[in-house]
Amino acid sequence: MKEDRQYVMAIATNLGFPRIGAKRELKRAVESFWAGKIGPGELESTARALRREHWRLQQDIGIEHIPSNDFSLYDHVLDTAAMVGAVPGRFGYQGGAVNLATYFAMARGSDKVPAMEMTKWFDSNYHFIVPEFEAGQIFRLASTKSIDEFKEALALGIRTRPVLLGPVSFLLLGKSHEDKLDPLTLLDGLLPVYEDVLYRLMDSGAQWVQMDEPILALDLQQDALAAFDTAYGRLNGVTDKLKICLATYFGDLRENLGAALRLPVAALHLDFVRAPQQLDRAVDQISENPMLSLGVIDGRNIWRTNLDQTLELIEKAVDKLGPDRILIGPSCSLLHCPIDLELEDTLDEELKGWMSFARQKLEEIAMLTRAVNEGREAVAEMIAESRAVAERRSRSSRIHNPQVKERVANVNEKMFKRKSPFRVRREIQRARLNLPPLPTTTIGSFPQTAEVRKARAAFKKGNWSAERYEAFLKEEIEKAVRFQEEIGLDVLVHGEFERNDMVEYFGEQLEGIAFTQNGWVQSYGTRCIKPPVIYGDVRRSGPMTVRWIKYAKSLTARPLKGILTGPITILQWSFVRDDQPRRETACQIALAIRDEVADLEAAGIPVIQIDEPALREGLPLRRDEWPEYLEWAIDVFRLASSGVRDDTQIHTHMCYSEFNDIMEAIAALDADVISIEASRSDMELLDAFVRFQYPNEIGPGIYDIHSPRVPPVEEIEALLRKALNVFQAEWLWVNPDCGLKTRGWPEVHAALLNMVAAAKALRRKEF
Ligand code: GLN
Ligand code: ZN
Numbered sequence: 001m002k003e004d005r006q007y008v009m010a011i012a013t014n015l016g017f018p019r020i021g022a023k024r025e026l027k028r029a030v031e032s033f034w035a036g037k038i039g040p041g042e043l044e045s046t047a048r049a050l051r052r053e054h055w056r057l058q059q060d061i062g063i064e065h066i067p068s069n070d071f072s073l074y075d076h077v078l079d080t081a082a083m084v085g086a087v088p089g090r091f092g093y094q095g096g097a098v099n100l101a102t103y104f105a106m107a108r109g110s111d112k113v114p115a116m117e118m119t120k121w122f123d124s125n126y127h128f129i130v131p132e133f134e135a136g137q138i139f140r141l142a143s144t145k146s147i148d149e150f151k152e153a154l155a156l157g158i159r160t161r162p163v164l165l166g167p168v169s170f171l172l173l174g175k176s177h178e179d180k181l182d183p184l185t186l187l188d189g190l191l192p193v194y195e196d197v198l199y200r201l202m203d204s205g206a207q208w209v210q211m212d213e214p215i216l217a218l219d220l221q222q223d224a225l226a227a228f229d230t231a232y233g234r235l236n237g238v239t240d241k242l243k244i245c246l247a248t249y250f251g252d253l254r255e256n257l258g259a260a261l262r263l264p265v266a267a268l269h270l271d272f273v274r275a276p277q278q279l280d281r282a283v284d285q286i287s288e289n290p291m292l293s294l295g296v297i298d299g300r301n302i303w304r305t306n307l308d309q310t311l312e313l314i315e316k317a318v319d320k321l322g323p324d325r326i327l328i329g330p331s332c333s334l335l336h337c338p339i340d341l342e343l344e345d346t347l348d349e350e351l352k353g354w355m356s357f358a359r360q361k362l363e364e365i366a367m368l369t370r371a372v373n374e375g376r377e378a379v380a381e382m383i384a385e386s387r388a389v390a391e392r393r394s395r396s397s398r399i400h401n402p403q404v405k406e407r408v409a410n411v412n413e414k415m416f417k418r419k420s421p422f423r424v425r426r427e428i429q430r431a432r433l434n435l436p437p438l439p440t441t442t443i444g445s446f447p448q449t450a451e452v453r454k455a456r457a458a459f460k461k462g463n464w465s466a467e468r469y470e471a472f473l474k475e476e477i478e479k480a481v482r483f484q485e486e487i488g489l490d491v492l493v494h495g496e497f498e499r500n501d502m503v504e505y506f507g508e509q510l511e512g513i514a515f516t517q518n519g520w521v522q523s524y525g526t527r528c529i530k531p532p533v534i535y536g537d538v539r540r541s542g543p544m545t546v547r548w549i550k551y552a553k554s555l556t557a558r559p560l561k562g563i564l565t566g567p568i569t570i571l572q573w574s575f576v577r578d579d580q581p582r583r584e585t586a587c588q589i590a591l592a593i594r595d596e597v598a599d600l601e602a603a604g605i606p607v608i609q610i611d612e613p614a615l616r617e618g619l620p621l622r623r624d625e626w627p628e629y630l631e632w633a634i635d636v637f638r639l640a641s642s643g644v645r646d647d648t649q650i651h652t653h654m655c656y657s658e659f660n661d662i663m664e665a666i667a668a669l670d671a672d673v674i675s676i677e678a679s680r681s682d683m684e685l686l687d688a689f690v691r692f693q694y695p696n697e698i699g700p701g702i703y704d705i706h707s708p709r710v711p712p713v714e715e716i717e718a719l720l721r722k723a724l725n726v727f728q729a730e731w732l733w734v735n736p737d738c739g740l741k742t743r744g745w746p747e748v749h750a751a752l753l754n755m756v757a758a759a760k761a762l763r764r765k766e767f
Helices: 025-034 040-061 076-083 100-108 145-155 167-173 183-203 222-236 254-262 278-285 307-321 349-353 358-374 376-395 402-409 422-433 450-461 466-487 546-555 567-572 582-602 623-641 660-668 686-692 713-726 745-766
Strands: 118-120 127-129 161-165 208-212 243-247 267-271 291-297 326-330 510-514 521-524 527-529 533-540 561-565 607-611 649-654 673-676 697-700
Touching: 025 040, 040 145, 040 358, 076 100, 076 127, 076 145, 076 161, 076 167, 127 521, 145 161, 145 183, 161 183, 167 183, 167 222, 183 222, 222 243, 222 254, 243 291, 254 267, 254 278, 267 278, 267 326, 278 307, 291 307, 291 358, 307 326, 307 358, 307 376, 326 358, 349 376, 358 376, 402 533, 402 582, 422 649, 450 466, 466 546, 466 745, 510 582, 533 582, 546 582, 561 582, 567 582, 567 623, 582 607, 582 623, 607 623, 623 649, 623 660, 660 686, 686 697, 686 713, 713 745
Parallel strands: 161 208, 208 243, 243 267, 267 291, 291 326, 561 607, 607 649, 649 673, 673 697
Antiparallel strands: 118 127, 510 533, 521 527
């Protein structure tokens, strides 16, 4: 922070910077450490170098509130658990500082103990480690990471604003194996650790601290709001010298806004990208003293900001509160963005001009802050340019395809409906497919071996000709088909060998979708993903999968299942254009998939599976917004899947096990068959399907593909019997939990052999 400001003015702020490094240096270092190739010293020096580079970069751009402790070797929620010593008993932690071995064991498990659970960070694609609590949980300061990193930056001459996950969010994001344990009862025991940390930060010279409480954007019970009063009432006692910026993001605080504004903190950060409508309420209700931190640059997407429009919003707040009560920052941590657009050299200039990654976003923040403090004239050129870019983009023919728009406009009711109701279709499909009871199948992919990946890389680099690559894929397909015939599966797949990733494969072939070279975003731990960028109207220029499945069909007399990725999943796992509603974009993708479905049908493929593993994660954070989302999500799926004849069987696949609260929607998809994850919950989730009387056929995943373990025949049989208690054999499919691409052939062979044997044994015994 600049100490020499003459006037107090608006402050340029960041909430968090991506940790992984522009070249994924952190991923490499951590994985090398796990593999025993480097020691803790080398790991630490890579981490340190990244932190330094990121702090300096932010300083050079002109960010004044630069975060620290936003860095993590794995995950910031896990860091918080370590900070307060919340290490579950099974890790054998004996007190004192949580060491690296314990830290990584918590994240990944060890040969002796299972890892802690991982789940999605709100509605993002980042996964955090779920804290585990027990009754009488004792908290103690067990990691001084936040203080150490503050000091580390200070030694470089940068006085950072340390970031802590706030105590209420930390508790409410956790879970307990004891059903009745209310995590908020642990608050009193937790707060002294936070107080201790705040004191230490203050003693080390911190002037501000950022406490993230994203939970405020969710539906909260009264007792949670009371917990906020307790927590910040107490932490405020520490803070006569240390100012707290309470950070919320990912949505409108709505009924929680008043409570948040009343908390005794120095600043409140609100997300005005997701929820610009809360600005008026916030400036009206805010009391005399606190500052308002304006989250105005989208931390969840990669589009360049129209500075003009954003300045209007900022000026509204400045007019009411004065510039000295304003902080200007990203809507949330930039964790969810790739690092630097400048590293992209395959994207064309026009498209690149529309985009902004973490570094560019911080530049936008610095510019906006200058516009407030020095007047718009100071950055007139930049504002004019961003306006011009926004105008060019909005008119670009690359975004607007009149054909696509017309097609969407002409979508009619009939297109959402299969020709006949399920009961009628079912008989027709049964006659065509002629399958035994308990038909066996797989979810689509077979092992993506090193060989397959190498071949693809060689082809992409130009070292392999298209003919050579094609011949290779055909060989793989043939092997997979023979394998499936041999072990006796009933409905075959071609194996998805040509696909790198279930979204990327389709994205690469669809118009209106682009790919970055280095646009990595952390998904969990060292796993990074490069989401596609949906920038314009989406159109299919030709068949995407038909060739491969046709080849498979030429090899066998058994029925084949074509596998496609559904529109919601393509949408959900991409950066999506922000100039039209998501449902509109989803609808365009659905039409492209619908065409592919039609082509598969025309090619004589009797079964078509449309994967929607991301349907559930698209649910809005607030319950009352669920129905609207589910309505269009169902429509979009049905638009993609309903154009077929009655005798074509549509499957869908979803790999999660929480169906209780969306059962109606799942049924409304009207897929003829659904395959789901079930083995890890011991078929318990079938209860939801029974309670609801799920009307169509179902394939509860019969073994967990996430583990190399081969389930014995008896175990599969027992699971199937459980399923048969609640479903008739004619309605039940037998399949693994998910695709097999991460597994090796020997396990797949053994496991599927057992699966088929179990199905056959039951058929013999029961029918
Ligand atoms: N068809 C895909 C596969 O088998 C499904 C993957 C998924 O559900 N995530 O790999
Ligand atoms: Zn799956």
